[in-house]
């Protein structure tokens with residue numbers, strides 16, 4: 001449905017995007033995740049035809065966005081980071097204006113009413129946009145992206161500046177839209193990707209450093225599992241015994257204690273569940289276990305790992321694309 005091939009965007013000697021390629025299929029909800037300055041907005045602006053790439057191409061359903069912009073853009077609804085709303089218009093006036101602008105041919109009243117309902121704007125439809133809260137203005141921005149019922153909806157940092165309640169509402173709205181549309185959103189917030197997206201493309205310094213299912217990213221990157229375990233026994237006794245277990249790759253003491261238990265971090269050999277062996281070893285030595293919890297498998301840790309790795313590989317020079325399939 002969306003195909004980006006070898007996208008490069010250069011500002012002077014600075015590469016905002018450096019040979020980025022990906023494909024997104026129908027019905028996917030994909031998060032473009034990266035720190036500020038990673039190149040997310042640049043990628044989104046190129047995908048939507050707002051910006052031309054220095055080189056590379058984007059096609060939407062096989063239609064090149066630069067060669068046939070009108071046909072390609074018909075399939076796209078875009079919410080830029082700054083929603084393009086007119087403060088002096090009421091919500092309904094504005095949606096009618098966007099309807100005209102897009103040359104929409106759907107039943108006007110039914111279509112706009114449906115959008116008002118989906119975006120939960122019915123109660124404020126006659127209010128001036130300038131008098132709405134930031135959360136409502138964001139929903140108006142989302143509503144304009146829905147005009148014309150595009151197959152693909154692209155959101156650039158859709159929850160920036162919203163309060164926690166508004167963030168949840170916007171995320172729920174995006175999830176709902178994901179049932180009927182292909183959705184791409186950019187964010188620098190890991191929890192947002194975990195909450196909303198099935199797939200994540202991680203971008204750093206203009207390069208894709210991972211592209212995986214959100215749920216599988218952990219396995220893909222780490223190849224094993226890490227646990228924090230609290231054992232009522234000294235590191236000098238525990239470490240030799242546990243590190244000799246076949247399923248354990250590494251154990252170290254954190255130096256911290258919880259009551260009379262010492263806290264350790266244990267890492268399994270890739271693809272192995274070491275918990276039963278850990279339990280048996282501690283049990284046969286009569287070392288009580290008072291806690292076991294998974295650590296280091298959240299996206300935050302993975303992200304830091306990936307960014308560190310990509311920087312090691314590139315050494316801050318012209319970057320190479322790394323994929324973690």
Ligand code: ADP
Pocket residue numbers: 011014015016034035036037038039040041042043
């Ligand atoms: P993100 O959306 O991930 O925060 P951007 O795509 O906005 O990142 O920016 C990527 C890089 O390109 C940054 O280093 C930014 O400073 C640079 N950049 C973006 N737009 C311009 C511009 N118009 N002129 C010069 N540099 C730019």
